[in-house]
Amino acid sequence: MAEETVSAALTLKDIAREAGVSLATVDRVLHNRPGVRSDTVRRVQETIARNAFQPHVAAAELARGRVRRFAFVMPSGANPFMQQIEAYLGEMSGWLSARRLSVEMVNTDVFDPSVLAATLETLSGDYDGVAVVALDHPGVRAAINDLVDAGTKVVTLVSDVPSSRRHHYVGIDNIAAGRTAGALVGRLVGQKSGKIAIIAGSRGLRDHAERIFGFNQVMASEFSHLDLLPLLEGRDEDDRSEQLISRLLGKHPDIIALYNVGAGTQGVAKALTETGRGKQIVFIAHDLTAMTRKLLLQGTLDVAISQNPGHEARSAVRVLLSLARNEPILSEQENIRIDILMRDNLP
Amino acid sequence: MAEETVSAALTLKDIAREAGVSLATVDRVLHNRPGVRSDTVRRVQETIARNAFQPHVAAAELARGRVRRFAFVMPSGANPFMQQIEAYLGEMSGWLSARRLSVEMVNTDVFDPSVLAATLETLSGDYDGVAVVALDHPGVRAAINDLVDAGTKVVTLVSDVPSSRRHHYVGIDNIAAGRTAGALVGRLVGQKSGKIAIIAGSRGLRDHAERIFGFNQVMASEFSHLDLLPLLEGRDEDDRSEQLISRLLGKHPDIIALYNVGAGTQGVAKALTETGRGKQIVFIAHDLTAMTRKLLLQGTLDVAISQNPGHEARSAVRVLLSLARNEPILSEQENIRIDILMRDNLP
DNA sequence: CTGTTAGCGCCTTCAT
DNA sequence: ATGAAGGCGCTAACAG
Numbered sequence: 007m008a009e010e011t012v013s014a015a016l017t018l019k020d021i022a023r024e025a026g027v028s029l030a031t032v033d034r035v036l037h038n039r040p041g042v043r044s045d046t047v048r049r050v051q052e053t054i055a056r057n058a059f060q061p062h063v064a065a066a067e068l069a070r071g072r073v074r075r076f077a078f079v080m081p082s083g084a085n086p087f088m089q090q091i092e093a094y095l096g097e098m099s100g101w102l103s104a105r106r107l108s109v110e111m112v113n114t115d116v117f118d119p120s121v122l123a124a125t126l127e128t129l130s131g132d133y134d135g136v137a138v139v140a141l142d143h144p145g146v147r148a149a150i151n152d153l154v155d156a157g158t159k160v161v162t163l164v165s166d167v168p169s170s171r172r173h174h175y176v177g178i179d180n181i182a183a184g185r186t187a188g189a190l191v192g193r194l195v196g197q198k199s200g201k202i203a204i205i206a207g208s209r210g211l212r213d214h215a216e217r218i219f220g221f222n223q224v225m226a227s228e229f230s231h232l233d234l235l236p237l238l239e240g241r242d243e244d245d246r247s248e249q250l251i252s253r254l255l256g257k258h259p260d261i262i263a264l265y266n267v268g269a270g271t272q273g274v275a276k277a278l279t280e281t282g283r284g285k286q287i288v289f290i291a292h293d294l295t296a297m298t299r300k301l302l303l304q305g306t307l308d309v310a311i312s313q314n315p316g317h318e319a320r321s322a323v324r325v326l327l328s329l330a331r332n333e334p335i336l337s338e339q340e341n342i343r344i345d346i347l348m349r350d351n352l353p
Numbered sequence: 354m355a356e357e358t359v360s361a362a363l364t365l366k367d368i369a370r371e372a373g374v375s376l377a378t379v380d381r382v383l384h385n386r387p388g389v390r391s392d393t394v395r396r397v398q399e400t401i402a403r404n405a406f407q408p409h410v411a412a413a414e415l416a417r418g419r420v421r422r423f424a425f426v427m428p429s430g431a432n433p434f435m436q437q438i439e440a441y442l443g444e445m446s447g448w449l450s451a452r453r454l455s456v457e458m459v460n461t462d463v464f465d466p467s468v469l470a471a472t473l474e475t476l477s478g479d480y481d482g483v484a485v486v487a488l489d490h491p492g493v494r495a496a497i498n499d500l501v502d503a504g505t506k507v508v509t510l511v512s513d514v515p516s517s518r519r520h521h522y523v524g525i526d527n528i529a530a531g532r533t534a535g536a537l538v539g540r541l542v543g544q545k546s547g548k549i550a551i552i553a554g555s556r557g558l559r560d561h562a563e564r565i566f567g568f569n570q571v572m573a574s575e576f577s578h579l580d581l582l583p584l585l586e587g588r589d590e591d592d593r594s595e596q597l598i599s600r601l602l603g604k605h606p607d608i609i610a611l612y613n614v615g616a617g618t619q620g621v622a623k624a625l626t627e628t629g630r631g632k633q634i635v636f637i638a639h640d641l642t643a644m645t646r647k648l649l650l651q652g653t654l655d656v657a658i659s660q661n662p663g664h665e666a667r668s669a670v671r672v673l674l675s676l677a678r679n680e681p682i683l684s685e686q687e688n689i690r691i692d693i694l695m696r697d698n699l700p
Numbered sequence: 701c702t703g704t705t706a707g708c709g710c711c712t713t714c715a716t
Numbered sequence: 717a718t719g720a721a722g723g724c725g726c727t728a729a730c731a732g
Binding site for chain 4: 374375376377378381388389390393412414415416417418
Binding site: 015058060061062063064065067068073094097098100101103104105106182183185186188189190193194195196197198220224308314316317320333334336338339341343344345346347348349350351353 | 362451452543567661688690695700
């Protein structure tokens with residue numbers, strides 16, 4: 007009935023004895039440190055493999071003694087989504103300190119590449135790991151690569167720099183997110199025909215551009231009977247978005263759906279509500295905040311496409327820790343999903 | 354710029370010195386063990402609180418020495434969803450053994466309350482924690498409570514026994530899942546009117562009953578213009594489900610949507626496809642398997658409502674471990690979400 | 701190139 | 717009711 011009993015608890019000492027060497031030598035091999043003859047290395051490695059030996063992480067942590075320091079480089083300013091990530095990091099404080107891990111917030115202007123790059127450079131040497139909400143720019147890429155070269159583990163958070171040598175990206179596939187938005191718009195408008203509006207913060211932001219790309223892809227290939235209006239840019243500001251959408255709704259009485267790619271959802275919702283067309287028009291936006299939750303519950307917003315900020319916060323910490331310990335990453339666990347949130351499956 | 358530096362690394366010894374007692378006494382207070390005068394207890398607790406002292410988990414694990422054993426009581430037989438959970442537990446084996454944790458599978462007939470209860474009874478005393486795919490029945494409830502009384506940590510997995518004293522439930526809110534299915538059916542059929550079909554494994558299964566309840570709730574309150582057909586019961590079998598649905602489709606040419614509450618999705622899909630109405634009818638089912646993934650990609654299935662088996666596997670392990678260590682649980686992390694999966698946001 | 705040894709912070713007897 | 721001391725398994729000096 008019972009099966010799969012996990013290996014008896016071997017220790018370094020057992021391996022040392024079986025391989026006919028000392029503790030220190032096994033340790034050296036385990037961390038591929040120099041100073042061991044290559045045939046000794048092989049012999050030890052074989053013994054380790056033969057026994058499927060796993061060093062006890064708790065013992066390793068304890069012996070190492072030192073605390074590990076991680077820095078989170080996040081946008082300064084009042085972005086609710088980023089604030090949620092920071093809040094979830096705060097909730098982990100007990101967990102972190104019980105493991106002698108320290109997480110420090112470094113707020114900076116992540117939208118100015120030179121400022122961001124300079125900030126990253128100042129971190130060099132002081133941290134075991136850095137998580138950064140990055141901007142895809144050559145200067146930033148170089149700063150990330152410098153950190154990596156200095157031995158710091160680097161993960162990009164929410165916004166990636168794929169061309170850098172960062173160790174890991176914690177965030178969603180934004181093209182797929184845009185495709186998801188497109189498919190939902192197409193499916194939710196049903197038989198109706200009419201115009202589709204789309205507004206983003208800026209087509210210069212990588213994540214926005216990717217979402218727009220995915221959205222257009224699906225609209226063109228599967229819902230080509232729908233009439234897609236030109237992209238508006240609201241700079242992620244409520245007021246500006248509201249004005250743009252108000253004007254658009256006035257000009258086109260036959261708008262049947264609206265996709266907001268970035269922030270400014272409050273402004274868009276206000277424009278929709280004030281024209282009294284809030285519930286007829288299919289409205290899709292991103293991220294779950296107190297405000298989008300309210301809009302979902304009252305029916306103004308039909309779907310929020312979101313990435314789980316708590317998951318992202320914890321995943322970034324876990325990945326940095328695994329990288330620092332040279333432990334493998336559980337890839338399925340660290341894959342951030344594109345959540346489709348509607349009124350009835352709100353967390 | 355930098356802030357929130359996590360506490361300096363105090364140790365038990367520091368607390369002992371500051372409180373004017375010995376290491377052993379602090380340890381006793383920390384684990385509220387007897388043999389300490391109550392005012393000493395208070396003094397030590399105050400020192401601990403004043404310093405926000407967190408004992409180092411790695412040191413504690415190491416000193417305790419003993420391996421922790423967890424048992425997972427799962428259905429015998431070839432349920433793909435359960436097999437996924439087992440597979441994800443398997444993927445954790447390295448992680449587990451590096452922490453000297455052992456997870457053993459105990460397969461049993463979880464659908465027979467007396468067999469399940471008997472299995473649970475045999476586990477008593479041998480394990481630090483038990484995760485069980487439970488059946489809500491008085492005998493099972495009693496067996497769970499006995500385990501809890503014996504000091505074993507117990508979590509229910511996927512299927513809950515709310516009336517028991519289990520420490521935690523790892524799984525989704527099935528009423529909300531049913532509501533989500535209802536809302537999706539209502540939204541995806543659009544302006545069309547017609548009949549809605551629903552098939553479950555059995556209305557006797559708690560999770561199925563709850564989903565049906567939630568589904569009916571939404572259909573009645575928000576989509577009352579749609580004509581809901583009586584519930585069919587396919588016993589989660591492909592063949593039987595296929596027959597039932599084939600017959601139903603023949604009798605009602607105006608079916609516009611179909612909700613499969615339980616398993617047997619393969620059979621249902623076959624019936625849909627063979628009548629050639631697969632793509633006209635909105636089809637919603639549960640769980641992501643190789644098969645539902647294929648059906649989503651080819652457009653037969655519109656939405657899979659799912660709970661993440663990998664998350665459930667890891668969450669069960671983490672919760673059992675936290676309970677065993679008397680650590681707090683990160684509730685947001687352990688909350689299993691109702692995933693809405695469509696073609697474009699497949700993981 | 702390899703081995704010896706002193707801790708890391710906590711838990712657990714065993715004394716007192 | 718309290719304290720002293722050894723050790724858990726690994727790391728990192730320091731010797732050879």
